[in-house]
Amino acid sequence: MLVLRTLVLGPAHGHTIAHAIEHGSGEVLQIEHGSLYPALHRLEDRGWIASFWGTSENNRKARYYRLTPAGRKQLITQTARWEEVVRAIGRVLKPVTE
């Protein structure tokens, strides 16, 4: 979902995505960048993202990913479900925080 969200802004390659997630979460989500790739592979498999070879900002050959229409739809439903879960968890947790 995080990957999909990153790609809403436009096509990006693996390196960018990894850094985007890291920065976007305010360095909270420290991931091993390599583990991103199996995830990308799986998403591509499901047809939510598509890939193509392109050239990076500093002229390196890189594989770019973009969101497919199916992926966009998936992002919306997943985001909605996520928010629902968060709200639900929030409601359960409320008494303790007070």
Add this chain to the structure above:
Amino acid sequence: MGLPRFLRRAKWDRERSQEIESYVQIETDENLARGMQYSEARAAARRKFGNSTLIREEIYNMNTIVFLETLSRDVRYGARMLRRNPMFTAVALLTLGLGIGANTAVFSVVNSVLLKPLPYPKADELVALRQVAPGAAGLANFADGLLLSPSMYFTYAEQNRTFQCLGVWIKDTASVTGVAEPEQVRTVEVSDGLLETLAVAPAAGRWFSHADQIPRGPETVMLSYSYWQRRFGGDRSAIGRSIRIDSRTKQIVGVMPKGFRVVNTDFDVILPFAFDRNKQILAGFGYHGIGRLRPGVSIARANADIARLIPVWMDSWSNGPGTNPHVYENWRISPAFRPLKEEVIGNIGDVLWVVMGTIGLVMLIACANVTNLLLVRAEARQQELAVRSALGAGTGRIVRELLLETMLIGVMGGAVGTGIAYAGLRVLQAIGPGNLPRVNEISLDARALIFAVVLSLVSALFAGLIPVLKYSAPGIALAMRSAGRTASASRNRHRARQFLLLTQVAMALVLLVSAGLMIRTFQALRNVEPGFSDPKHLQTMRISIPAPLIADPQRVIRLQNEITDKLASIPGVRTAAFTNEMPMEGFDHEWDTIYAENRNYPGDLAPLRLFKHVSPGFFQTAGTRIILGRELTWTDVYGFRPVGIISEKLARELWGSSAAALGKRFRQYPSSPWREVIGVVEDVREHGVHEDAPPIVYWPTMTDHFSGNNAADAIRDVSFVVRSERAGTESFIRQIQQAVWSVNSSLPVASVRTMQEIYDRSMARTSFTLVMLGIAGSMALLLGIVGIYGVISYAVSQRTREIGIRLALGAQQGELKTMFVRQGLALVGIGVTIGLSIAIALTRLMKSLLFGISPLDPLTYAAVALILAAATVIASYLPARRAAAVDPVEALRAE
């Protein structure tokens, strides 16, 4: 998870590793920008990325079908192992290949001959109209039963309630003239309804119509496909043209399709019988009947239906004025119809099943041999397997790998075997054993191929299972220790291999015994006096003189006499003569009654005897011994002298002895004139050496007062026989043809062969079985020897250390050799004992194939046991010699 992706997994892997590389580069670039050293930057980038190989593997596994992946890996590993042991692989492949090949070939034969339906539409509705008549001995033999007469055909065809249609047919020959050389062709004559019953549409033109079956109606003929190709080059305009057959012009109306046969008879042309209904009598039982049952009607119902018609038949027809139509009640005729397929297959079914069984045993022996080889290998690899399982290979994985290896051998062996089977069938078809029906239908079809595949897999599994069970889960510590070289071989390791060897020896013995029994049968048949001598130097040929060519019987016999003289004058010819048929030639036999003088026949009914017609000098030419009296002379023939010759058996039956028979009189019917016995000749095995000689009456080839015909009559279709050292040579056959044509140029000379060929043909079933069992037996023996050799030589190689010690302690070389040979003999002895008891039980099944010996023939059993013992001594002596040659110093130092 799709297969396409599985197949593209390598490409994916390349892409992903490129991508990972590009990540590392970008990250490195950034690190460089942060001011790091290149190597440091790259290392940091890698660190940040994590374990790239692990990630690639993760993605790779996402793409793969785990089972297929490991399978293909194991197959490649197995193939590598096999390549590394070319000797082992070659022996295993050859053993399995031969076994599978032989089995597939025999299965193809069984499948094509016994299992596949006949090549007619709805062939299961077709029945052979076979009748039994226990009261008509001789005329109704066991194989064919009583054939139909034309009047029976009319009665059955018109009044039955169970058949869609039925018809009768015979095979015959005819001469085609009007082209360069007169030619004798094979004909099939059919009644109305026969082609409709078989229901195979013509390839061109039409069937015979009802009009073609009207006597003195249009004269028509149909051609076989091959004759059409041969004579007319497959030209469609042949339909409507005319050819001259037996000196009559007949119009071609149709061509039957390629491969069409009437039951199991190949032919060149089909002719309509055109029976004259008004001239039919009760008798004339010489026609094969075929019927097509109405859907859903059983054979039992058809039998009942026709049984009802037999009295109707006797009431509707007669044998002429003054005869009693109900004499046939004494024959006790009853229908015993059977599926047409049984008629075609005949008694070859027994042979084929026996052959299939023996070949199956060979397969088992081959499997046992391969198992043995695998055991040896597994033993050699025990340490490797132990190491692998110590390193964490699961039992399942090791089992799978070992099995895969054998499967691989199995599949490759199957491929080799299929090739062998294909070649074998080609050879079989080229030889075309005379008595094997449907030879032209035999092919390696889908069913046979599936059989080959299943057989290879099953046999591989079978062969591979024992080594796998034994070695897949080794007690690691034990295996490591005993596979090291500190201990000599433990006893229990050999148990499985010894058991296999016992099985092998036992089965080889069974096969050798059956092959031995066939050899003895063959010998027994060879020792039977057939009633003629030196068949190799007896040239025979068929010549017919059709009535339209020469009508007068006196002129026919003069012509035949002239031909005989011409043949006798060919250089190198000792004598020449002719007869209506040679022994074992297998034409339709003539059986009828004779009445001996001064003898009472209850109900005026005499038993049937085989009638034959011979020319003067026939017995001398054929080498049939004249026991008493003399042969016919030309004076007897031309003067219509009332004389005849009988066989010894008949003489003894009628008058007690040959001497008593001479000068006695007999007649054909109570109303016929008497004939005097002027000679008694030795018995002739007319129906093949394995059947008893029938009682025979020999008539002159020209007679009057014969079979109710008071006018002179001559036999027009005869076999000429010439005794000469040159028999069978091409130049001789050409001279014979010239001699015949110098007498009359429109006489074709047909079926030119030596008596030896006719004789061999009558033994074809036995020789076929003999050859097949011989092959199976020698394969078994060979495999058995290899097995013994393998076991003993392995034991030797395992016990090198022990031998070294023995030698060092002063054992003599000779003693060592004897020890190993004795070990082999002990093993084989047990195997032979087991085998003997199996053989005694099984050979009873082949009783119908044997002749003149018992299935328990002691000589065969003893000989086979001795052969096996001798083979054992040789097979174990070779490794034993190697053992004795061991240098004790070497053997012990090897530790």
